[in-house]
Amino acid sequence: MPGKSPMVPKGGDPLKDLYATILARKGADPETSHTARLFSRGTAKIAQKVGEEAVEAVIEAMRGDRDKLASESADLLYHLLVLWADAGLTPDDIYAVLATRQGISGIEEKKNRKA
Numbered sequence: 406m407p408g409k410s411p412m413v414p415k416g417g418d419p420l421k422d423l424y425a426t427i428l429a430r431k432g433a434d435p436e437t438s439h440t441a442r443l444f445s446r447g448t449a450k451i452a453q454k455v456g457e458e459a460v461e462a463v464i465e466a467m468r469g470d471r472d473k474l475a476s477e478s479a480d481l482l483y484h485l486l487v488l489w490a491d492a493g494l495t496p497d498d499i500y501a502v503l504a505t506r507q508g509i510s511g512i513e514e515k516k517n518r519k520a
């Protein structure tokens with residue numbers, strides 16, 4: 406695509422593929438990359454976008470519009486990945502947290518958080 410940096414090759418995990426593309430945009434031209442523009446605007450702006458996209462997803466869920474919920478969910482995941490990259494977190498860091506919770510009821514896990 407004219408003006409676009411190439412996508413990072415696919416590795417089988419869509420979130421990791423997108424994350425790799427996002428990382429590759431660090432230091433890219435904010436005029437041609439939305440991700441580079443977000444990084445240049447800083448953590449507060451990235452966090453704000455995550456909040457906005459989450460609210461938009463919730464609105465579409467409450468409206469019962471599945472197509473728009475899917476679209477807003479993709480926006481939310483993209484912006485969340487940018488937030489992770491900005492914070493130095495990787496998808497593997499989050500997957501590791503999820504793995505520690507596997508097989509544990511959410512109710513049990515919440516009790517342990519308070520302990």
Ligand SMILES: N=c1c2ncn([C@@H]3O[C@H](COP(=O)(O)OP(=O)(O)OP(=O)(O)O)[C@@H](O)[C@H]3O)c2ncn1[C@@H]1O[C@H](COP(=O)(O)O)[C@@H](O)[C@H]1O
Pocket residue numbers: 409410412423426427430437438439440441454479480483
């Ligand atoms: N998945 C996405 C993705 N989802 C949403 N968006 C962009 O997020 C923006 C959301 O628009 P908004 O008006 O809400 O936000 P904004 O432009 O920051 O405006 P303000 O909040 O400041 O008003 C749009 O420009 C969307 O295109 C995305 N931009 C990029 N990606 C992925 O990231 C890759 C790299 O993109 P670039 O960094 O642009 O090359 C792309 O190939 C995609 O795979």
